[in-house]
Amino acid sequence: MEVFILPDEKAIGEAIAARIQKVFEANPKSNLGVATGSSPLSTYKALIDLVNAGKLSFKDAHFFMLDEYVGIDENHPERYRNVIMTEIASQVDVDPENVHGPNGNADDLEKAVQEYDNLIKETGGVDLQILGIGSDGHIAFNEPGGSLVSRTHVGVLTKQTREDNARFFDGDLSKVPTHCVTQGLGTIMDARELCLVATGENKAEAVAQLVEGGISALWPATIMQMHPKAAIFIDEAAASKL
Numbered sequence: 281m282e283v284f285i286l287p288d289e290k291a292i293g294e295a296i297a298a299r300i301q302k303v304f305e306a307n308p309k310s311n312l313g314v315a316t317g318s319s320p321l322s323t324y325k326a327l328i329d330l331v332n333a334g335k336l337s338f339k340d341a342h343f344f345m346l347d348e349y350v351g352i353d354e355n356h357p358e359r360y361r362n363v364i365m366t367e368i369a370s371q372v373d374v375d376p377e378n379v380h381g382p383n384g385n386a387d388d389l390e391k392a393v394q395e396y397d398n399l400i401k402e403t404g405g406v407d408l409q410i411l412g413i414g415s416d417g418h419i420a421f422n423e424p425g426g427s428l429v430s431r432t433h434v435g436v437l438t439k440q441t442r443e444d445n446a447r448f449f450d451g452d453l454s455k456v457p458t459h460c461v462t463q464g465l466g467t468i469m470d471a472r473e474l475c476l477v478a479t480g481e482n483k484a485e486a487v488a489q490l491v492e493g494g495i496s497a498l499w500p501a502t503i504m505q506m507h508p509k510a511a512i513f514i515d516e517a518a519a520s521k522l
């Protein structure tokens with residue numbers, strides 16, 4: 281696993297965007313794995329700049345989201361599909377029809393997650409997956425203690441994650457969904473390249489476990505140690521426990 285310690289979020293965003301540019305130079309029909317949270321925002325900004333400058337195009341791309349809340353109102357700004365549309369998809373030239381995510385509002389959730397896992401494979405798989413990390417080491421919504429080889433599944437959000445995310449729901453824990461649909465760790469590991477972003481001191485322990493800890497379901501991101509092409513992009517604060 282490659283580790284890049286960079287001065288700030290802007291440098292991190294530009295470094296990951298350059299990798300994505302390389303992937304799309306090699307094959308304009310590549311598939312990009314997109315993530316929510318604040319971590320990928322500087323990457324999205326750098327990607328939007330590249331597209332506006334005519335140096336990158338997503339017109340033949342598919343975007344695959346990592347996860348989604350279950351039962352959230354379709355128009356809620358925190359619905360992950362809406363977040364991805366706002367932060368990246370609507371600002372680049374990807375066809376909105378090619379922006380895919382697990383459907384957290386399906387009548388049959390088990391069927392929906394299976395279909396999503398299949399869709400990723402049938403579309404050729406994810407070429408590069410952008411990832412953030414939770415302070416407890418979760419990636420997507422794969423919370424500590426889950427399977428290290430899981431496929432896309434319905435999950436229960438931990439109290440910690442719901443409390444962390446309450447800020448997006450008027451600070452009201454009762455408004456935070458209790459369940460999610462998420463790509464599993466096995467699904468994420470199928471991506472041909474992984475780029476994880478972590479900044480700030482509250483990610484330092486998770487980063488230390490990710491880079492130097494043993495592989496453990498208690499720190500889900502540690503499974504990335506098994507990936508042949510994984511890189512993490514962190515700032516000094518997130519690197520402070522290495």
Ligand code: GLP
Nearest residue numbers: 316317318319412413414420421
């Ligand atoms: C949520 C998302 C994750 C994300 C994490 C960290 O739990 N499901 O994909 O990595 O938040 O978010 P942030 O980047 O805002 O710290």
